[in-house]
Amino acid sequence: MKRSVIIFAVILFFIPVSVISYRVFVLRYPFFPVAFGKIWHVSMEARVVAKEKEIAVEMGLPANYGGRRVMGEKVTSGTLDFNFFNEAPNRFGYWAGRVDIGDSQTISYQASVLVRSRKPREKPPALEPYPAGIEEKEQALAERLVAAWKGLSPPERLHAVANAASGEWGAAPPASSDLQEWAALREKYGPRMAFLILFWAADLPARIVEGLLLDDTITQDFHSWLEVWTGKKWESLSLETGNIYGGPSKLLPLVIGGYPPLIITGGKITEMRWTISHRMQDYWRLHFEHVRGSSRLLDRLSLFHLPAEFQQAFRILLLVPIAALIVSILRNVVGFPTFGIFMPVLMALAFRNTGLYYGLGIFTGIMLLGYLLRLGVDKLQLLLVPRLSMILTFVILALSFAALLGSKFDVKSVMAVGLLPIVILTMTIERFFILIEEAGLREAVRTVLGSAAVASISYWIINQEPIQFIFYFYPELLFGVAGLQLLLGRYTGFRLSEIFRFRELRRPS
Amino acid sequence: MIFRAIRELREAGVLGMNGRNAGFILTSNARSRYPSADDKVLTKRLALEHQVPTPPLYHVVEHHGDIVGFEERLHEHPEFVLKPARGSGGNGIVLIKDRTKAGFVKQSGEVIPLAEFAYHISGILSGIYSLGGQEDKAIFEALIYPDPVFAAVTHVGVPDIRVIVYRGVPVMGMVRLPTKDSDGKANLHQGAIGAGIEIGSGTTLTAVHRSRVITHHPDTGNQVSGIQVPHWGKMLLMAARAFDMTGLGYLGIDMIIDKDRGPLLLELNARPGLAIQLANRAGLRERLERVEKAPPEVFDKPEARVGWAVETFKNRDA
Numbered sequence: 001m002k003r004s005v006i007i008f009a010v011i012l013f014f015i016p017v018s019v020i021s022y023r024v025f026v027l028r029y030p031f032f033p034v035a036f037g038k039i040w041h042v043s044m045e046a047r048v049v050a051k052e053k054e055i056a057v058e059m060g061l062p063a064n065y066g067g068r069r070v071m072g073e074k075v076t077s078g079t080l081d082f083n084f085f086n087e088a089p090n091r092f093g094y095w096a097g098r099v100d101i102g103d104s105q106t107i108s109y110q111a112s113v114l115v116r117s118r119k120p121r122e123k124p125p126a127l128e129p130y131p132a133g134i135e136e137k138e139q140a141l142a143e144r145l146v147a148a149w150k151g152l153s154p155p156e157r158l159h160a161v162a163n164a165a166s167g168e169w170g171a172a173p174p175a176s177s178d179l180q181e182w183a184a185l186r187e188k189y190g191p192r193m194a195f196l197i198l199f200w201a202a203d204l205p206a207r208i209v210e211g212l213l214l215d216d217t218i219t220q221d222f223h224s225w226l227e228v229w230t231g232k233k234w235e236s237l238s239l240e241t242g243n244i245y246g247g248p249s250k251l252l253p254l255v256i257g258g259y260p261p262l263i264i265t266g267g268k269i270t271e272m273r274w275t276i277s278h279r280m281q282d283y284w285r286l287h288f289e290h291v292r293g294s295s296r297l298l299d300r301l302s303l304f305h306l307p308a309e310f311q312q313a314f315r316i317l318l319l320v321p322i323a324a325l326i327v328s329i330l331r332n333v334v335g336f337p338t339f340g341i342f343m344p345v346l347m348a349l350a351f352r353n354t355g356l357y358y359g360l361g362i363f364t365g366i367m368l369l370g371y372l373l374r375l376g377v378d379k380l381q382l383l384l385v386p387r388l389s390m391i392l393t394f395v396i397l398a399l400s401f402a403a404l405l406g407s408k409f410d411v412k413s414v415m416a417v418g419l420l421p422i423v424i425l426t427m428t429i430e431r432f433f434i435l436i437e438e439a440g441l442r443e444a445v446r447t448v449l450g451s452a453a454v455a456s457i458s459y460w461i462i463n464q465e466p467i468q469f470i471f472y473f474y475p476e477l478l479f480g481v482a483g484l485q486l487l488l489g490r491y492t493g494f495r496l497s498e499i500f501r502f503r504e505l506r507r508p509s
Numbered sequence: 510m511i512f513r514a515i516r517e518l519r520e521a522g523v524l525g526m527n528g529r530n531a532g533f534i535l536t537s538n539a540r541s542r543y544p545s546a547d548d549k550v551l552t553k554r555l556a557l558e559h560q561v562p563t564p565p566l567y568h569v570v571e572h573h574g575d576i577v578g579f580e581e582r583l584h585e586h587p588e589f590v591l592k593p594a595r596g597s598g599g600n601g602i603v604l605i606k607d608r609t610k611a612g613f614v615k616q617s618g619e620v621i622p623l624a625e626f627a628y629h630i631s632g633i634l635s636g637i638y639s640l641g642g643q644e645d646k647a648i649f650e651a652l653i654y655p656d657p658v659f660a661a662v663t664h665v666g667v668p669d670i671r672v673i674v675y676r677g678v679p680v681m682g683m684v685r686l687p688t689k690d691s692d693g694k695a696n697l698h699q700g701a702i703g704a705g706i707e708i709g710s711g712t713t714l715t716a717v718h719r720s721r722v723i724t725h726h727p728d729t730g731n732q733v734s735g736i737q738v739p740h741w742g743k744m745l746l747m748a749a750r751a752f753d754m755t756g757l758g759y760l761g762i763d764m765i766i767d768k769d770r771g772p773l774l775l776e777l778n779a780r781p782g783l784a785i786q787l788a789n790r791a792g793l794r795e796r797l798e799r800v801e802k803a804p805p806e807v808f809d810k811p812e813a814r815v816g817w818a819v820e821t822f823k824n825r826d827a
Contacts, residue, residue, distance in 0.1 A: 438597070505518065507521035508517055
């Protein structure tokens, strides 16, 4: 390899290494800006109507506990005073003040909560005694019911008890007299408490949790579930079905231990609304706030200073060079045939609107249609530009027709074709046709498949939010991408496909 | 396994696509010299200056205004070939063997009326057959009657001979034989077969058909190896001179052998394909590197280069 190429590449690699080092070690940027986990934006808005001269609202709010981190909190309280108070592991917001009777106040709370997919280790909780009021003979009944499972490991015991809650007692069901008494107990304390009693009897610490389901949703109610200690961690169970919630990242606890999540004195809440959304945007906003406050040159040069409506475009744009790099690798190192360099990249960008499967479907459909059309007009021997224009017109007609069909069957993805791929598709049809003429159908089909594969791989890569974020955060990484592209430009080794092509020439040493 | 395969290819001195592009074409072929290979009119003019025979040129039409009366210019030549100057893959070429009152008679016997023929010329000028779509010229040249030497191993169409020349030194050759599969075209991509030629003696070796090594023609069933290519020495010299004509360091020279006129330069290719290696069952890189190490006096004259090539590359399998 040429010396100058290597020197140039080393310089290109040096730029991101030094800039990122500076950012990390001097400006204290996070080394890996994407936390492993998801950020949820949680916001609550409620209207409180006073019935007395003094009102107070006490509400459970997200706390830094169990792998969750609460950031960027904002509270409004109208004319009321607001305070946080901690009662580990819980944290409450307390709105209070003197008002006129009948007066209504709007209070709100919002925060970003980072939910890591792995929970941190916790100390095992002490096994609590039965709550007061549960009679001895009821305790004895519960203990008789779970006696068969005493020898099981905690997770197995958890499953056995959870199944029992929905009436499945497994291989050795208890005596029918016990079952009758159990039904009476459930009647007396309600299914929740009965459930808890059963866990306590089985020596599994359990607690009721009030909180929110983490889903892109708007809700007016808190959700409650059960947490059971299995010896290593708290497992979350549905109170209704006893099913275990998949993964800890689906729930946001607000109040742990069975306390009410909301207490109002002197008034009532007429409207309360929780809005929960998962947005990558929150990563963006979080760092944006940090960067905006800084006067450092590198911070001022950050892409976070772009107006928000342009940021989205740049998030994608910064990944196009990576897609182009992938194309170079797949073409020059692997030997995938593709139509040009940019066609697969642009296809990948178009797939962002349509989704991969519809995108590939539209691509195939249009290619077939275009090919037939091109075959039809070939006899007419049209000039290049009018010929391409005509195919373009038909591509647009076909896309419009597909959109109409999509609207009829309510498939939005088909309607979402942007302007981008149309011209590219037209050029591709032309090149596909020429390739069939010059190199035969096999080669042409291989090229179509190669292009589709490269487009799919590129699509997958540019759709990775963490990669988008890292490049947006550290755009200097593009110099490194350019360095790789430079090195690939002087790659003179074999393509993997040539191992097959020239297999007859191989000379075993 | 992959690494072993790659090592074995390297051992065999095989040239890959990346090696060809980055190692030879980009370094040896200046962009400014490309027209001398791409434009057949320019190629012919340069060939004339360097005493390289080409099919006699009867007439060139460059502008739409010149189409009128073109048939007057051809009245001495009842048979001729019409081709686009920048065409490739044989597209747009019409072979005419006679002229009647009704129009021009194609080789197939079909008659093209004058007006329709003029329309075809107009199409060529507008760039229908030129790949980039740019404006083109229409060339009228002599019809070729191929030497019967390859008749037994040709389906229909005209076989041609490709020689790769590096820095003016012929390094590898093959003859491309049309098949039923290739529709009479001498294009390996389209299914023509390529038989390697032993540089020293000019006899054919085994052949490649769709990247598989074969010994017999798929249509005629005749053996493709052991055929003595006539005028081989002269053809090597023509190929070597093509370097002086164009200044292109890495070049593919396509020639045909007319039964009366002998070998004629048909066209030049600044990015010749790599399948020639399969036809010869030999790697190009190995030979190109030997050219790079050749003593400087070898490069003085085309004759010296051919002599050196014959000495260096001969008798490999004999």
